[in-house]
Amino acid sequence: MDSNHRSFFGKYSILLAAIAAFFILTVSIFSVNYVLSLQLANDGARIKDSGAIRGLTQQHAKAILSLSHEIAAGDMIQTSQAQISESALALEEALSRSLSQAKTANVAGELELLAKFEKFWRPLAEIGKTIDTRPEPDRGDIQAALTKSNANNVRLMQLADDLTQLIEGAAAARARDLTRIQTGAIAIALVNFLFIVFYTLRSLRRSDRVAEIARGETEQIMATVREGLFLIDPKGIVGSQRSSFLEKAFPRPLPAGADFLEVLAPLVSPEALKSAGEYIGLLFNRRVKVALLISLNPLQQVEIRDADSGKAPAYLSFDFHPVYAAGTDGVAALLVSAVDISQQVALAHELEMAEERSQTEMGLLSSVLKNNPATVAAFASNAEAGLGEINNELRLIKSGPGSYNMLVNRIFRTVHSVKGEAAALSLDTVARQAHRFEEVLSALRQRLDLHGEDLIAVATNTGELLEELSKVRRIVDRIGALEIGTQENEAAAADDIHHTLQRVQRLTLAVAADLGKKVRVETAISPVGTLPDSFRRLLNEGLPQLVRNAVAHGIESSSERVQSGKHAEGSVRIEVRHGDAGGLELVVTDDGRGIDAAALRRNLVSSGRYQDHEVAAMADREVISTIFQPGFSTAENVGEHAGRGVGLDVLLALARETGARLKLVSTPSSFTRFILQWSPAT
Amino acid sequence: MSARLLIVDDSNIIRNHIARLMGDPRLPSIEVVGLAGDGIKAVDLAKKTSPNLITMDLTMPNMDGEACIEQISKILPDARILVVSALSDKSTALRAITKGAHGFLQKPFTDESMVQSLLELMS
Numbered sequence: 001m002d003s004n005h006r007s008f009f010g011k012y013s014i015l016l017a018a019i020a021a022f023f024i025l026t027v028s029i030f031s032v033n034y035v036l037s038l039q040l041a042n043d044g045a046r047i048k049d050s051g052a053i054r055g056l057t058q059q060h061a062k063a064i065l066s067l068s069h070e071i072a073a074g075d076m077i078q079t080s081q082a083q084i085s086e087s088a089l090a091l092e093e094a095l096s097r098s099l100s101q102a103k104t105a106n107v108a109g110e111l112e113l114l115a116k117f118e119k120f121w122r123p124l125a126e127i128g129k130t131i132d133t134r135p136e137p138d139r140g141d142i143q144a145a146l147t148k149s150n151a152n153n154v155r156l157m158q159l160a161d162d163l164t165q166l167i168e169g170a171a172a173a174r175a176r177d178l179t180r181i182q183t184g185a186i187a188i189a190l191v192n193f194l195f196i197v198f199y200t201l202r203s204l205r206r207s208d209r210v211a212e213i214a215r216g217e218t219e220q221i222m223a224t225v226r227e228g229l230f231l232i233d234p235k236g237i238v239g240s241q242r243s244s245f246l247e248k249a250f251p252r253p254l255p256a257g258a259d260f261l262e263v264l265a266p267l268v269s270p271e272a273l274k275s276a277g278e279y280i281g282l283l284f285n286r287r288v289k290v291a292l293l294i295s296l297n298p299l300q301q302v303e304i305r306d307a308d309s310g311k312a313p314a315y316l317s318f319d320f321h322p323v324y325a326a327g328t329d330g331v332a333a334l335l336v337s338a339v340d341i342s343q344q345v346a347l348a349h350e351l352e353m354a355e356e357r358s359q360t361e362m363g364l365l366s367s368v369l370k371n372n373p374a375t376v377a378a379f380a381s382n383a384e385a386g387l388g389e390i391n392n393e394l395r396l397i398k399s400g401p402g403s404y405n406m407l408v409n410r411i412f413r414t415v416h417s418v419k420g421e422a423a424a425l426s427l428d429t430v431a432r433q434a435h436r437f438e439e440v441l442s443a444l445r446q447r448l449d450l451h452g453e454d455l456i457a458v459a460t461n462t463g464e465l466l467e468e469l470s471k472v473r474r475i476v477d478r479i480g481a482l483e484i485g486t487q488e489n490e491a492a493a494a495d496d497i498h499h500t501l502q503r504v505q506r507l508t509l510a511v512a513a514d515l516g517k518k519v520r521v522e523t524a525i526s527p528v529g530t531l532p533d534s535f536r537r538l539l540n541e542g543l544p545q546l547v548r549n550a551v552a553h554g555i556e557s558s559s560e561r562v563q564s565g566k567h568a569e570g571s572v573r574i575e576v577r578h579g580d581a582g583g584l585e586l587v588v589t590d591d592g593r594g595i596d597a598a599a600l601r602r603n604l605v606s607s608g609r610y611q612d613h614e615v616a617a618m619a620d621r622e623v624i625s626t627i628f629q630p631g632f633s634t635a636e637n638v639g640e641h642a643g644r645g646v647g648l649d650v651l652l653a654l655a656r657e658t659g660a661r662l663k664l665v666s667t668p669s670s671f672t673r674f675i676l677q678w679s680p681a682t
Numbered sequence: 683m684s685a686r687l688l689i690v691d692d693s694n695i696i697r698n699h700i701a702r703l704m705g706d707p708r709l710p711s712i713e714v715v716g717l718a719g720d721g722i723k724a725v726d727l728a729k730k731t732s733p734n735l736i737t738m739d740l741t742m743p744n745m746d747g748e749a750c751i752e753q754i755s756k757i758l759p760d761a762r763i764l765v766v767s768a769l770s771d772k773s774t775a776l777r778a779i780t781k782g783a784h785g786f787l788q789k790p791f792t793d794e795s796m797v798q799s800l801l802e803l804m805s
Contacts, residue, residue, distance in 0.1 A: 288783070289803060292803065
């Protein structure tokens with residue numbers, strides 16, 4: 001506050017001094033005027049007195065003359081006597097007044113004139129006293145008075161005239177002084193006034209120029225700054241000053257006087273709007289420390305959806321800076337800066353994706369390294385070939401009753417195999433993509449009225465799955481380049497069964513863990529030498545389906561097993577052995593619930609696949625063979641491992657393709673065994 | 683008046699970590715008058731120890747930070763409260779501060795940010 005005062009007085013000191021001088025001058029002029037006016041009034045009174053003295057002198061002399069004539073004529077003398085006495089008395093009073101006033105008036109020569117007057121008057125006054133009171137005054141006294149009066153009267157008259165002229169001269173001089181002083185003072189006042197006007201105008205012009213420059217600079221800043229800047233007051237009302245960029249940064253007009261939150265309301269989520277209201281309220285709250293709230297700003301990065309503009313959603317960042325009221329710690333307004341950060345957000349998103357991709361590639365790499373790269377390469381080739389065939393069929397398919405449905409079923413089996421094998425090889429990204437593809441296909445399989453356009457999604461998903469597979473292939477290729485060629489062939493041959501069994505074991509345990517079951521895997525492998533390609537296909541593509549089926553459908557939950565007197569941990573046994581006539585056999589046995597023909601019959605009816613009477617007419621063998629039909633499943637929930645009714649039909653198709661026979665042996669509540677018999681003759 | 687700090691957090695590790703930070707030379711002398719692991723204990727300790735500084739977690743058993751701030755700011759209107767919480771839910775933190783806290787520090791925090799926040803809180 002003190003500094004404000006200082007600067008105020010500093011800034012206007014000259015103006016204030018001029019105004020003070022004006023006041024002093026005015027007061028002085030009034031004072032001088034007053035004093036001179038009093039003196040002039042006094043001069044007037046004295047002129048009047050001196051005039052009276054002259055008149056009274058004449059009256060006194062005239063009264064003495066009258067008295068002498070009256071005495072001579074014997075007339076009454078009382079009137080003349082009274083006139084002598086009265087005029088003398090009045091003259092004495094006027095004289096005494098003039099004397100006392102002359103002392104204060106201090107006019108040169110006035111006192112001397114009055115003294116002379118008195119000198120000539122005094123004897124006349126004394127003689128007058130001797131004749132004015134007696135009833136019969138002495139004739140000698142009257143004669144003496146007359147003589148004296150005649151002798152002094154002319155002189156007294158002259159003195160009274162001189163006195164009048166003297167005072168009149170002094171009064172005239174004083175009046176001239178007064179006029180001069182007044183004229184001078186008015187001139188000075190006028191100069192002072194002109195100075196004040198000039199100085200004020202000059203100051204105003206100067207401060208206007210400074211304000212103009214400041215306003216120009218502010219306008220330049222506001223026109224150039226790459227942020228949308230504006231102020232909002234404690235009621236949330238938008239101020240009139242804003243940067244030009246605000247129009248670009250903010251998707252809606254933000255007029256002065258508008259309620260900021262009301263304008264924002266249609267552009268952001270209700271949650272963001274509510275939080276923004278609370279946050280802005282807190283910034284005006286003197287209790288909170290604004291510096292400790294910045295990280296809570298709900299509009300630091302906010303998605304703006306302007307439905308009216310039809311443009312893509314943008315991301316804005318609003319920063320709020322408190323503007324403190326001068327001299328207090330209260331927040332008078334918030335300076336809001338709005339910046340479009342859509343590009344930064346998009347960039348951050350891309351970075352995130354790239355990071356995710358590199359993490360996925362790392363995951364893929366470690367999966368490939370866990371397996372034999374040759375096995376992974378073989379899987380990728382098979383899968384790519386299968387999917388390539390799908391692409392071809394999609395291109396060539398002709399519409400016809402059920403043709404789309406048949407194609408979808410065929411694609412489903414391929415994708416299901418890819419999924420199973422990918423899971424066995426721990427190629428999670430491929431398995432997940434295949435699972436998504438399966439979900440699309442399974443929705444299509446529910447429908448009987450498929451059209452050409454329904455297959456667009458199939459083509460897209462085929463492309464996406466191929467993309468995942470190509471990633472696998474790239475990694476395998478890179479690893480392959482590092483490996484020594486000769487080692488690859490021999491090691492791959494020798495480790496075929498070993499690697500396959502290892503991954504199948506992992507798959508079995510993974511499926512069991514997912515389904516919350518406890519399973520033990522046993523293997524019994526006879527020395528079989530180099531594997532023929534078609535048997536290797538059975539191992540790579542068939543075995544995963546068999547163990548998945550065993551764990552998902554065969555093995556019961558631990559509690560179920562314990563209730564039926566079994567060990568809590570189920571067993572899946574995998575055997576590779578010599579068969580008849582130089583053939584090979586792949587056998588998978590689980591000690592689970594077995595296949596119960598009666599339960600199957602109920603399932604066939606409840607699922608609506610067969611009518612009561614149809615099932616009743618079927619032999620157990622026929623009932624059991626339905627599990628190899630496409631779309632058959634007994635699992636209640638559709639998951640990644642079971643429930644889609646695919647698996648055994650794939651197996652059957654595989655057996656046909658590789659020239660193997662598929663045998664099934666099962667005892668309810670005891671075990672299920674699948675035997676794939678492969679013989680070189682076929 | 684000397685600074686008296688109450689530390690409220692359901693994590694023992696964080697409570698002790700904040701308490702240890704009070705030896706930082708940048709901070710004025712701050713006496714740790716209590717450590718509370720839940721809202722009810724915090725209100726109880728606030729009554730008994732009259733702290734003028736409080737660091738407050740939001741997600742706690744028995745009574746959450748929001749309710750705790752509301753009660754403590756009634757008992758000790760002059761106590762300054764710093765909400766120390768993860769940013770998973772900004773609106774909860776904002777609501778808590780509306781109930782009577784003075785500032786917010788995001789978890790996980792650095793020693794530096796805690797010291798600066800406490801200095802700001804005391805300014």
